[in-house]
Amino acid sequence: MNESPRHPGLAPAAIRTTDKRMPLFWAGLFLLVALLGLVAARPLSFRPPRNPAALEALLAAGPHAGECDRCHTAHGGDQITVYPNALVGPDDNTLCQGCHLTPWSGGSYATNNLYLGTSHGSKTSMIWPGPTPPARIEPDAATKCVNCHDPHGWTDALGAIPSLLLQREEATCLACHDGSPATINVNTDIRKTYRHPATDYNGRHTGPKESLPSDFATTPVSRRHSECVDCHNPHVSRGDGSFAPTGVAASKNNLGVSRVSVVNGVAGSRPLYLFIPGSDTLTTPNAEYQLCFKCHSTWTTQPTGQTDFATVLNPANPSFHPVEAAGRNANIRAGAFVTGWTATSITRCGSCHGSDFGTVDGPHGSTYQYILKKPYTASPARRTMTSTEICFSCHDWNVYANNASTTTVKAYSRFNPGAISQGHAYHVGTRQVSCYSCHVTHGSTSRAFLLVTGRNPGINTFTQTTNGGTCAPTCHGSESYTVNYAR
Ligand code: HEC
Numbered sequence: 001m002n003e004s005p006r007h008p009g010l011a012p013a014a015i016r017t018t019d020k021r022m023p024l025f026w027a028g029l030f031l032l033v034a035l036l037g038l039v040a041a042r043p044l045s046f047r048p049p050r051n052p053a054a055l056e057a058l059l060a061a062g063p064h065a066g067e068c069d070r071c072h073t074a075h076g077g078d079q080i081t082v083y084p085n086a087l088v089g090p091d092d093n094t095l096c097q098g099c100h101l102t103p104w105s106g107g108s109y110a111t112n113n114l115y116l117g118t119s120h121g122s123k124t125s126m127i128w129p130g131p132t133p134p135a136r137i138e139p140d141a142a143t144k145c146v147n148c149h150d151p152h153g154w155t156d157a158l159g160a161i162p163s164l165l166l167q168r169e170e171a172t173c174l175a176c177h178d179g180s181p182a183t184i185n186v187n188t189d190i191r192k193t194y195r196h197p198a199t200d201y202n203g204r205h206t207g208p209k210e211s212l213p214s215d216f217a218t219t220p221v222s223r224r225h226s227e228c229v230d231c232h233n234p235h236v237s238r239g240d241g242s243f244a245p246t247g248v249a250a251s252k253n254n255l256g257v258s259r260v261s262v263v264n265g266v267a268g269s270r271p272l273y274l275f276i277p278g279s280d281t282l283t284t285p286n287a288e289y290q291l292c293f294k295c296h297s298t299w300t301t302q303p304t305g306q307t308d309f310a311t312v313l314n315p316a317n318p319s320f321h322p323v324e325a326a327g328r329n330a331n332i333r334a335g336a337f338v339t340g341w342t343a344t345s346i347t348r349c350g351s352c353h354g355s356d357f358g359t360v361d362g363p364h365g366s367t368y369q370y371i372l373k374k375p376y377t378a379s380p381a382r383r384t385m386t387s388t389e390i391c392f393s394c395h396d397w398n399v400y401a402n403n404a405s406t407t408t409v410k411a412y413s414r415f416n417p418g419a420i421s422q423g424h425a426y427h428v429g430t431r432q433v434s435c436y437s438c439h440v441t442h443g444s445t446s447r448a449f450l451l452v453t454g455r456n457p458g459i460n461t462f463t464q465t466t467n468g469g470t471c472a473p474t475c476h477g478s479e480s481y482t483v484n485y486a487r
Pocket residue numbers: 026029030033047048049050055056059064066067068069070071072085087091095146151152
């Protein structure tokens with residue numbers, strides 16, 4: 001009687017059945033596994049035989065609870081081919097695929113078709129490095145599910161690890177993503193002073209089916225967290241290759257994770273939110289900001305004092321950095337921007353937030369506050385701005401902060417010499433008034449040009465006119481200016 005290695009007739013629930021002859025079965029199986037190990041001359045030490053009772057208890061408490069013979073055969077001699085570990089088929093992903101046939105049934109595994117397109121499902125370097133559990137050493141180890149999962153489960157000091165993973169939460173990922181075997185070193189960034197708190201909490205993430213605002217909220221129970229799998233689906237995520245995301249689009253690194261889309265109302269209003277599950281990998285736009293809104297908008301309950309980014313970035317607002325749509329100030333001269341940026345560019349959250357390091361994409365961590373790629377001091381206190389600050393990645397330092405620039409250069413900004421010499425370069429460069437005194441960064445629900453009042457030093461009142469404006473600042477009496485060129 002030849003068992004099909006893939007057990008096609010197996011209903012997943014069947015694995016949960018129990019059998020009174022189990023003790024005998026296990027004894028036989030352990031012997032068999034040990035013998036086969038010897039016969040195949042495979043070093044058993046790479047996965048030392050575990051205590052049978054402990055293994056049984058662990059398996060019984062997990063999602064694979066039930067009979068061993070769903071995956072192992074106690075009568076290996078009956079089979080034409082004898083497989084490693086006395087398995088019913090080859091010790092590879094075909095075993096898992098035999099039962100895990102329904103895409104997204106558990107929330108994040110979308111079957112082999114999508115898995116094959118990931119680096120995890122295709123790279124020869126994708127091999128569990130150990131030391132706990134020990135490194136995999138068989139020649140065909142790469143791309144196997146068992147590089148992240150143990151079908152029986154695995155334990156650490158806190159007990160059984162959820163989702164049959166080899167290490168708890170981010171530790172599974174960081175075992176490889178620390179430079180070797182994965183070359184993309186996320187470990188360094190995620191441990192920097194300013195970071196997404198993946199390593200800070202355990203047990204707040206409850207699995208790929210999280211879909212409620214309370215799953216990410218600060219109150220009533222603090223569930224605030226950001227594990228790798230809140231932003232990445234290890235079964236679906238893939239590289240962008242030579243097709244870097246354009247416009248508002250998210251990177252394919254974030255494919256297959258849930259997000260929150262918005263239907264915007266009038267300026268200043270809270271948008272309507274729509275939760276989109278990770279299984280929706282095709283809907284466009286699959287925007288990067290939708291991923292961030294899962295935790296950084298009033299869809300959930302944010303920490304006190306944190307900006308509701310969905311409300312301030314609404315394109316109906318008087319001004320905003322162009323994250324959801326191109327900006328309102330479409331005629332800013334090209335010369336005011338750094339090469340590569342124009343008034344109609346889209347700025348993604350990731351244009352400003354990310355690693356200070358520059359080699360690993362993503363907002364994992366930075367030595368700069370607010371996980372910025374370059375520094376910025378969010379204070380109106382007077383200071384000399386340097387050309388390495390974040391604003392000057394896109395807005396030309398010579399236009400906005402260097403009063404020694406030519407009049408032509410300074411006049412690429414409207415608020416500049418021209419009628420009176422109190423424009424950007426003068427204020428920022430000569431008077432050490434930083435952008436923060438006059439501008440909010442993300443969006444304004446009430447004012448054009450991202451202008452803000454009430455900071456000190458800063459603007460007390462601002463009145464916009466057709467070709468200029470009148471400011472009453474904390475520093476001097478009310479003054480009016482005429483724009484260098486039409487708005
Ligand atoms: C869902 C499938 C599945 C079930 C159910 C299952 N096993 Fe396994 N087992 C495997 C796979 C796959 C391997 C090879 C693991 C590897 O290569 O890392 C394995 C390996 C083993 C090994 C040798 C290496 C190790 O990980 O310790 C033993 C012993 C073992 N199984 C015992 C059992 C016993 C006893 C039961 C029932 C209590 C059982 N297994 C149930 C899939 C399963």
